């Protein structure tokens with residue numbers, strides 16, 4: 001084990017001992033929940049319950065509607081106020097959550113009381129004794145090993161079918177249906193193992209990637225109509241102002257796929273979606289790159305960041321058009337600099 005800020009990096013055996021020893025587990029996951037966090041949290045909940053323990057999953061933000069299918073059997077809501085009265089956790093574990101800020105308001109409540117964090121993000125701020133596997137595709141993949149070991153240590157023959165389904169969902173979700181560059185041979189081997197155990201992969205992938213609500217499609221259509229191409233078609237930008245959001249009765253969650261509309265256009269190397277969440281002239285920018293162009297450098301200019309191929313930032317501008325122009329010139333400048341460096 002190694003020490004980080006007084007927190008220990010735990011072995012697999014220590015993790016399974018901790019999980020095996022708890023009775024009432026509170027499972028926390030990150031704000032802005034995605035399929036990996038929801039799948040991981042509920043897989044852990046289901047597993048602990050199959051061992052006769054009590055468990056409850058909690059997030060500072062509600063689970064988006066498109067992922068509700070994974071949790072509705074267990075909880076109607078993941079919000080803090082939904083916790084059953086009388087539920088007194090003796091163990092607090094977080095999944096898929098790399099930093100205190102990602103716990104949102106839950107950190108004020110549970111910071112310093114978290115017994116264990118299970119994650120796969122390499123970069124982050126450790127806030128509890130941890131089990132982090134940074135090279136692994138998803139928290140779901142990490143959790144599969146943890147739960148398999150936990151089962152073995154407690155004489156359980158196989159993981160419950162629902163656990164396998166939730167793990168599959170987590171892995172497929174974080175790998176964009178096994179399309180991103182976080183997929184390793186082990187990821188496919190795990191998927192194969194889960195399908196062998198009866199996981200309905202086609203159904204899960206259809207629900208995660210093949211279905212959109214009508215509103216989602218309307219929003220994407222409206223966004224597409226507003227898409228502008230720059231730099232000879234290498235840059236695509238979609239803007240979505242607040243009045244349009246209001247007109248469609250859209251939630252922020254409905255606007256998250258606008259970036260995918262922009263980035264899948266042939267020839268586009270850098271895509272940006274700029275939305276205006278409220279009436280304020282504060283714009284949320286999402287950026288994607290399909291080449292070595294590092295969009296995190298652009299976002300860092302405006303106090304944001306992320307990964308080389310997926311980043312975000314918040315811009316204060318006079319108008320959404322001004323925000324669009326800011327991003328476009330930053331990208332064009334970097335194109336010019338990068339081209340100069342290659343010569």
Ligand SMILES: [Mn+2]
Pocket residue numbers: 036037096120138139174
């Ligand atoms: Mn994840």
